[in-house]
Amino acid sequence: MRSIARQTLGWLGTRSVLMIVSAATVLLFILGPFITDLGADDAGRCFAKQGTKPDPVWAYYDFPNDPPGNPAAGKPVQLSLVPDQSTTIHFGRSQAVRSSDIDYKLSLQGSAAEQQNGQEVQTLAQRLGDSNLQLDILQFQRSDGAALDTDLVKARARVVGDRVRVSVCIDRRNAHDLGDPGTYRGTVSIIDPRVARVDLPLDFDASDPDWARALSLVGLGLLAGSWVTWVVKEQKADSDRFHPSQWAEWSVTAIGLISAVAGAVAALAVYQASYLNNPIWGVSIGDTVALLTGSFVAFMGATTTLHVAGLADRFRGSPSDARGAVRGANDAGQGASTNGAGSGGASTGEHGELGTRPQG
Numbered sequence: 406m407r408s409i410a411r412q413t414l415g416w417l418g419t420r421s422v423l424m425i426v427s428a429a430t431v432l433l434f435i436l437g438p439f440i441t442d443l444g445a446d447d448a449g450r451c452f453a454k455q456g457t458k459p460d461p462v463w464a465y466y467d468f469p470n471d472p473p474g475n476p477a478a479g480k481p482v483q484l485s486l487v488p489d490q491s492t493t494i495h496f497g498r499s500q501a502v503r504s505s506d507i508d509y510k511l512s513l514q515g516s517a518a519e520q521q522n523g524q525e526v527q528t529l530a531q532r533l534g535d536s537n538l539q540l541d542i543l544q545f546q547r548s549d550g551a552a553l554d555t556d557l558v559k560a561r562a563r564v565v566g567d568r569v570r571v572s573v574c575i576d577r578r579n580a581h582d583l584g585d586p587g588t589y590r591g592t593v594s595i596i597d598p599r600v601a602r603v604d605l606p607l608d609f610d611a612s613d614p615d616w617a618r619a620l621s622l623v624g625l626g627l628l629a630g631s632w633v634t635w636v637v638k639e640q641k642a643d644s645d646r647f648h649p650s651q652w653a654e655w656s657v658t659a660i661g662l663i664s665a666v667a668g669a670v671a672a673l674a675v676y677q678a679s680y681l682n683n684p685i686w687g688v689s690i691g692d693t694v695a696l697l698t699g700s701f702v703a704f705m706g707a708t709t710t711l712h713v714a715g716l717a718d719r720f721r722g723s724p725s726d727a728r729g730a731v732r733g734a735n736d737a738g739q740g741a742s743t744n745g746a747g748s749g750g751a752s753t754g755e756h757g758e759l760g761t762r763p764q765g
Contacts, residue, residue: 423489436532448502451559464540466555469596472539482532483512484569494575494730496611502576507605509569509595529564538562545591547688551611553584553591561594571595573762574609586613586687589695605643612680613687617673619680619696626700630668631656633701635710638664668704669710675699697701 425761458468487508494505511529540560544554559575563571573593577583588610595603613619635655655661679696686692 407698436607446501447504447574448576448578450506451502451572452576459763460559462537463561466542466544469539470537470561470746471540473534473597473599481599482529483601484595484603485512486603486605487568492572492606493608493610496575496577496609497690498614498616498681500580500614502578504576505607506570507571507573507607508565509603510567515680527627529567529569533569533597534562535562537661538595538600540571541594541596543592543594545589545607547585547589549589551585551589553589554582557583562595562597565640565750569600570627571605572635575609577611580611580614583611586611587685588688610684612683612685615687616680619676619686622697623700624677624695626697627665627672627704630672630701630704630708631661631665633705634664634668635656635661638708663710664708666700667707671703671707672700675703682705726739749756 458465459471460468462471478727485729488509490507491505492507494503540562542555542558542560544555553575557575560571560573562571564570571593573620575583588608591609593605593607593609595605632652635652656665675696679692679699683692688697
């Protein structure tokens with residue numbers, strides 16, 4: 406009886422740990438979809454007003470902004486890209502308005518030519534004034550031909566100090582309106598008559614913001630892993646493999662709970678790596694299959710580790726069933742006696758019934 410009492414108290418302590426770990430795992434799964442770097446929403450800067458086409462300031466695909474009223478005389482200004490600038494707009498799972506600024510400076514080659522010809526080297530502000538530069542946008546497309554909504558992508562260019570600044574804005578407040586997940590490539594070109602033409606390639610990438618869909622795939626993987634663990638590890642006969650009630654009863658036992666917790670923690674790592682950290686998740690059906698199968702494999706790997714390590718056998722049996730508690734105590738006693746530690750005896754009747762039962 407003392408052995409049974411010690412085993413029961415030990416199981417209660419284990420159950421408390423399991424409940425804490427389970428709660429932490431569930432909390433991570435719930436908060437995980439919202440743990441994201443949304444960044445600054447530039448809606449006020451870019452889409453405060455609904456633009457018309459053609460727009461005097463902003464250029465759209467097939468709709469360049471208005472050209473300057475009085476083009477400057479002389480040769481067009483030559484510009485060069487300021488080095489070490491990012492030309493990729495990252496969205497991830499966020500649904501917001503993002504913008505990117507790319508700066509150009511006066512080309513040293515053009516300045517040297519003016520000095521050689523005895524001309525006064527003028528600054529960009531002197532040559533271009535404070536008016537906007539005319540731009541043209543090439544449609545943003547994926548490698549398979551899918552394109553972003555052209556009404557939600559626009560750009561402008563203006564002189565800021567001694568730089569020409571090109572600003573590109575993309576509106577993804579409704580991800581389904583803008584386009585499917587993936588990596589898109591487009592070009593913004595300066596076609597202003599005062600400036601020698603410059604083509605700026607830009608990239609845009611985004612993933613599926615539907616976290617509930619991704620989380621449901623992980624849940625399906627966990628359910629499949631739990632069922633396979635019950636069938637294989639518990640060595641169920643063919644006639645008992647499709648009994649949901651038996652599977653449900655096993656799931657709330659100590660071994661079922663500890664298997665679920667271990668598998669959920671492993672699947673959470675897959676969810677983090679495959680979905681949360683993937684900048685273009687959802688671009689193909691392969692991403693869906695990979696997340697589902699990855700969660701299942703992670704669950705099976707974790708539960709297999711438990712059984713190989715012998716931890717599962719220590720929690721076998723239902724804690725709400727007195728007979729299951731006795732069997733768990735007896736198994737623990739047999740394991741301890743094998744190691745020379747010995748254990749307190751259980752009741753004679755029960756010990757006699759279960760003493761010859763094989764472990765596991």
